[in-house]
Structures are given as C-alpha cells and as structure tokens.
Amino acid sequence: MKRTLVMLCFISLLLTGCWDNKEVQDINYITALGVDYKDGQYIVYVQMLDFATAAKQQDSKQTDQAPIWVGRGKGSTLAGALIDLYTTNQQRMSWGHVTALVLSEAVLDPERLSQVFDLTNRSQEIRYTKWIYGTKDNMEDLFSVSPFFQLSPLHSLLHEPKESYAQFSFIRPIQFVNFIRQYREKAATVVLPSLHITNQNWSENLKQHPILEVNGGFLIKHKKLMGWLSRSxxxxxxxxxxxxxxxxxxxxxxxxxxxxxxxxxxxxxxxxxxxxxxxxxxxxxxxxxxxxxxxxxxxxxxxxxxxxxxxxxxxxxxxxxxxxxxxxxxxxxxxxxxxxxxxxxxxxxxxxxxxxxxxxxxxxxxxxxxxxxxxxxxx
Incomplete structure (x- = not known):
C-alpha cells in the first residue's frame, strides 16, 4: 500500500499543469497599432481594450462606455519607439488580437514603410489578415473614438469594415496581406483607405458624437505615394x-x-x-x-x-x-x-x-x- 502511494506521488510530479496560465484580466490585449513620424522620430500608438468588459457586453446591455486605453511610444527607430512603450507597461502585452494597422501620411515613405513591414512581418503574434488604413488625423484621437450604444470598439469601422462596405460601398477595405501584394507589384496602384473622425452626422442625447469614416484614399504606385483623393x-x-x-x-x-x-x-x-x-x-x-x-x-x-x-x-x-x-x-x-x-x-x-x-x-x-x-x- 505504501509503495502504491509513493508511486502515485511520484507520477503526479511528472504531470503537466496550468501553473503558468494567465487569466484574461492579467494580460493587456493590443487591438490596433498606429505608426506616425514627426521631427525625425517614430511614434507608435496602440489601442488596448478590456476583453473582460467586451465579453460581458455579449450577455447583457451595457450602460457604461467600454474603456479604451491608448499607449504612446517614441524613438528614433520603430524598435526604439516600442521599447519606450514597454517601459511603462504594467502587465504582459499580447499582440495576437491586433486587427487594424493605421499609418500616417508621413510613414508612407518607402524607407519608413519598410520598417513597419519588417516589424509586423517578423512578429510571431501579429497576423497578416489585419486591416490597414492611412490617416491624416491625430492617431490618439482616432483610437479613442467609440461606436454606438456603448458597444466595444471592436464593433467600429476600424476593426469591422466589411459589414459597412457590404451595405453601402465606397472605398473597399483592404487587408495587410493584399496590400503587400499590390504594393510590391511593378505595374499596380494600391488604394489605401484613409480614416477620418467626423462629428457631423450623429448625436447622442443632443450631443455631437464623433464617429469614424473613410473619407478618401492614398494612391501608392510601386512603393511610391502618388497622392490622396477624396471619397467623391x-x-x-x-x-x-x-x-x-x-x-x-x-x-x-x-x-x-x-x-x-x-x-x-x-x-x-x-x-x-x-x-x-x-x-x-x-x-x-x-x-x-x-x-x-x-x-x-x-x-x-x-x-x-x-x-x-x-x-x-x-x-x-x-x-x-x-x-x-x-x-x-x-x-x-x-x-x-x-x-x-x-x-x-x-x-x-x-x-x-x-x-x-x-x-x-x-x-x-x-x-x-x-x-x-x-x-x-x-x-
């Protein structure tokens, strides 16, 4: 009997467990990545959401706005900007849920854009299927815009552009993998949708509510930015x-x-x-x-x-x-x-x-x- 107990104790030590598993609330989930370039410095913006709150919204109607956190890092290189962002991180960051990449007009220069490609392509977590946009607006404001009815920002145009395009088509949203394919094609011109914040169309309780729209597109021909055209x-x-x-x-x-x-x-x-x-x-x-x-x-x-x-x-x-x-x-x-x-x-x-x-x-x-x-x- 003693021998059996000893054997069971020994075998239990060899079993794998979940001791290193992290709970949802113990991880910071990045859902959108933005890159800007000013005065010789790269500026990285990240949008971070509380997935625990987002999960609750699936079960019951929320009366409070889902919290949105926006991080900002700065450096002479893109890697340096990310390191600056990590220095103030409070918990482990997960990049596996990034569904949108937003680039400022200044980043669409071929040399700067190559750094963005190198960063995202080498990452084992960031997927190729994320949506990609350009913008002329302030990135921090862009990532702070919330959708209707206190819904999670995951239900905004930034993260889910297909539904809006299917109902009323203007400029077709493009995924990163398709953007790369057309961007490197010698004879192709790729149209990068540009995001813009507008408060002209919707109000909440008689207060103007800012919302995202695609107001035009950047035309890039064989890695060179040719210009920007409006939606019309x-x-x-x-x-x-x-x-x-x-x-x-x-x-x-x-x-x-x-x-x-x-x-x-x-x-x-x-x-x-x-x-x-x-x-x-x-x-x-x-x-x-x-x-x-x-x-x-x-x-x-x-x-x-x-x-x-x-x-x-x-x-x-x-x-x-x-x-x-x-x-x-x-x-x-x-x-x-x-x-x-x-x-x-x-x-x-x-x-x-x-x-x-x-x-x-x-x-x-x-x-x-x-x-x-x-x-x-x-x-």
Missing part, C-alpha cells in the same frame, strides 16, 4: 473592386433628378488595344440595378440610359482624377503588363503608362431588374 473622387473605383459591391446612385435627366438606383453584382473586364506603341483601353461593366425612387415620369429604357450615363460619368471622373497624379487605380497598366510586358516596359521607361490623355472607352450595361409596378410610367 474615388467613387468609380468601387464598380471594379468586387462583385460584392452594392451602392445607390442618383440619376439625373435634363429636367433634374430622375430617381435613385441601387446597383449591385458588378462584373467587369479590361481589354488592352494597341497599335505599335499606341495603347488604349476598354472597360466592360455589367451591373444589376433596382429602382428605389422616381421623381419624374420616364420609361424603363430611358431610366436605363440615364443610369448608364451616371455610371460612366462617375468612372471617368475617378480615372481622370487619378491619372492627373499618374496613378492607375483601375489596374489598366497592370493588365498591359500581364499581356504585353515588353510594351509596358517601354512605356514605363518613358513615364507614359497612364496619364490624363490615355484613351479609355467604357462599355456599360445595366440590367434594371425587379422594376415592380409603378403608376404613370411610360412603358
């Missing part, structure tokens, strides 16, 4: 982004506003037409439209024509605005590079890939389905 200047880009695009447009006639159409399921292709060194492009776009409102008496065919005209105007505006910066968000030169690499190389050497004189033709076809019954409608 980039509206045409959404129709070539993905078939999941869904948005409404206002249709104009000679007499004024004819109605509004909700468009979805866009399908596009790009043709490259060249004669010697002369190159032109043709974009084919098909989309399905649903009439939402009508303000004037028009036929189905007329509404279809007006819708296609509105789409054409929107897409040409984006093309010309971007081409004035020698940027190519539609990926026209990328298509040329894939089909005629030698011709693309010659044009690239002459810096004549894409400009505001590049010939572009749009072939747009809108199928107005689900028309429904309308009174006083000419058929």
């Amino acid at each position: 200047d980039l509206l045409g880009l959404r129709w070539l982004a993905t078939q999941a695009t869904s948005a409404s447009i206002v249709v104009q006639s000679d007499e004024g506003v004819a109605g509004s159409i909700r468009l979805g399921d866009p399908q596009s292709s790009i043709d490259v037409i060249h004669k010697g060194e002369e190159v032109s492009y043709q974009i084919h776009l098909k989309a399905t439209g649903t009439v939402q409102t009508m303000y004037s008496q028009v036929s189905i065919q007329e509404m279809k024509r007006l819708t296609e005209k509105a789409l054409q105007k929107e897409m040409f505006n984006t093309f010309l605005k971007a081409a004035s910066l020698n940027a190519d968000p539609y990926g026209l030169s990328l298509q040329l590079y894939r089909t005629h690499p030698n011709l693309w190389r010659n044009l690239a050497e002459q810096k004549e890939e894409i400009n505001d004189e590049t010939p572009l033709k749009l072939n747009i076809d809108v199928n107005l389905r689900y028309w429904g019954q309308r009174k006083n409608l000419n058929r």
Whole structure:
C-alpha cells in the first residue's frame, strides 16, 4: 500500500499543469497599432481594450462606455519607439488580437514603410489578415473614438469594415496581406483607405458624437505615394473592386433628378488595344440595378440610359482624377503588363503608362431588374 502511494506521488510530479496560465484580466490585449513620424522620430500608438468588459457586453446591455486605453511610444527607430512603450507597461502585452494597422501620411515613405513591414512581418503574434488604413488625423484621437450604444470598439469601422462596405460601398477595405501584394507589384496602384473622425452626422442625447469614416484614399504606385483623393473622387473605383459591391446612385435627366438606383453584382473586364506603341483601353461593366425612387415620369429604357450615363460619368471622373497624379487605380497598366510586358516596359521607361490623355472607352450595361409596378410610367 505504501509503495502504491509513493508511486502515485511520484507520477503526479511528472504531470503537466496550468501553473503558468494567465487569466484574461492579467494580460493587456493590443487591438490596433498606429505608426506616425514627426521631427525625425517614430511614434507608435496602440489601442488596448478590456476583453473582460467586451465579453460581458455579449450577455447583457451595457450602460457604461467600454474603456479604451491608448499607449504612446517614441524613438528614433520603430524598435526604439516600442521599447519606450514597454517601459511603462504594467502587465504582459499580447499582440495576437491586433486587427487594424493605421499609418500616417508621413510613414508612407518607402524607407519608413519598410520598417513597419519588417516589424509586423517578423512578429510571431501579429497576423497578416489585419486591416490597414492611412490617416491624416491625430492617431490618439482616432483610437479613442467609440461606436454606438456603448458597444466595444471592436464593433467600429476600424476593426469591422466589411459589414459597412457590404451595405453601402465606397472605398473597399483592404487587408495587410493584399496590400503587400499590390504594393510590391511593378505595374499596380494600391488604394489605401484613409480614416477620418467626423462629428457631423450623429448625436447622442443632443450631443455631437464623433464617429469614424473613410473619407478618401492614398494612391501608392510601386512603393511610391502618388497622392490622396477624396471619397467623391474615388467613387468609380468601387464598380471594379468586387462583385460584392452594392451602392445607390442618383440619376439625373435634363429636367433634374430622375430617381435613385441601387446597383449591385458588378462584373467587369479590361481589354488592352494597341497599335505599335499606341495603347488604349476598354472597360466592360455589367451591373444589376433596382429602382428605389422616381421623381419624374420616364420609361424603363430611358431610366436605363440615364443610369448608364451616371455610371460612366462617375468612372471617368475617378480615372481622370487619378491619372492627373499618374496613378492607375483601375489596374489598366497592370493588365498591359500581364499581356504585353515588353510594351509596358517601354512605356514605363518613358513615364507614359497612364496619364490624363490615355484613351479609355467604357462599355456599360445595366440590367434594371425587379422594376415592380409603378403608376404613370411610360412603358
């Protein structure tokens, strides 16, 4: 009997346990990382959330605002800025829950951006699937903005941009892995969504409530920042982004506003037409439209024509605005590079890939389905 007890005690010493396990409240969880550059110094911002509070919000309605902590570190290098941040850390920090990376305009310089890539790519905790943004706003203010109804900041545009884009598409959110792929592509122009704080649209108990929005995008062509365009200047880009695009447009006639159409399921292709060194492009776009409102008496065919005209105007505006910066968000030169690499190389050497004189033709076809019954409608 004694021998059995001794053996059991000895075996129990060999068993692994959870003695080094950490409770949720004993770890500081970083959910967003921001990088700025001013006066020769890198400034790192981190957003830290209380996951215990976030878990409680799943079970019951919270009456208090979920706490948001924002950390700040500064240094001559990005690593030095992180070390400065760690010096005041009170508990172990976990980077495994970072879902957003925000970069200031000053960091979009190729040399500085390479430090950001080196830091995030070498980390064993930070994932490649995080959302990436640019911004012109103060980073600390950006990370302190809270969503509606005292919800966790994890339910904001910063961390969950897909739901907002699916309902009403403006500038497509991009994940870090896709940004890297396009950023390093010779002939590609990547559009980095820019975050902005606005307090013009929403109020809480008669007090203006700041909220996040995507107000434009930074255009980066083969690692070089070409410029920034506003959301209204980039509206045409959404129709070539993905078939999941869904948005409404206002249709104009000679007499004024004819109605509004909700468009979805866009399908596009790009043709490259060249004669010697002369190159032109043709974009084919098909989309399905649903009439939402009508303000004037028009036929189905007329509404279809007006819708296609509105789409054409929107897409040409984006093309010309971007081409004035020698940027190519539609990926026209990328298509040329894939089909005629030698011709693309010659044009690239002459810096004549894409400009505001590049010939572009749009072939747009809108199928107005689900028309429904309308009174006083000419058929």
